[in-house]
Amino acid sequence: MEQENLDSIVFYDGDCGFCNSSVQFILNKRKKTFYFCPLQSDFAKDRLREAGIKINMDTIYFLKNGKVYERSSAALQICKGLIGLWPMMVIFYVIPRFIRDAVYNAVAKRRHKIREGYCMLPSEEEQKLFIGN
Secondary structure: OOHHHOOOEEEEOOOOHHHHHHHHHHHHHEOOOOEEEEOOOHHHHHHHHHOOOOOOOOOOEEEEOOEEEEHHHHHHHHHOOEOOOHHHHHHHHHOOHHHHHHHHHHHHHOHHHHOOOOOOOOOHHHHOOEOOO
């Protein structure tokens, strides 16, 4: 897999149960191809550094078409690529980002308590969507 061809990459905390269950949710609800990369990987460190991002482990990052989204904006962009009513979540863009991110930060701060240690085993087909493991 060539790095240049990768688009729609979700960067997440690979040591977080809540984050891993969120990745599983995206895998189950996706209508578009998403790639996944733990923030702890060299690939994530290099790719995000190139984009001028200093990694925070309590933040989800989403790289789409060369642009990096973070926190609530990343979550809303990811929702656009899911099946069902999830794309309608973009309506929350009417809420100022500092408010959306405050809610995001409140959840992120408690993410290890919400769902502790979770280890998903992706199918053979899903394994192709994981980078830097």
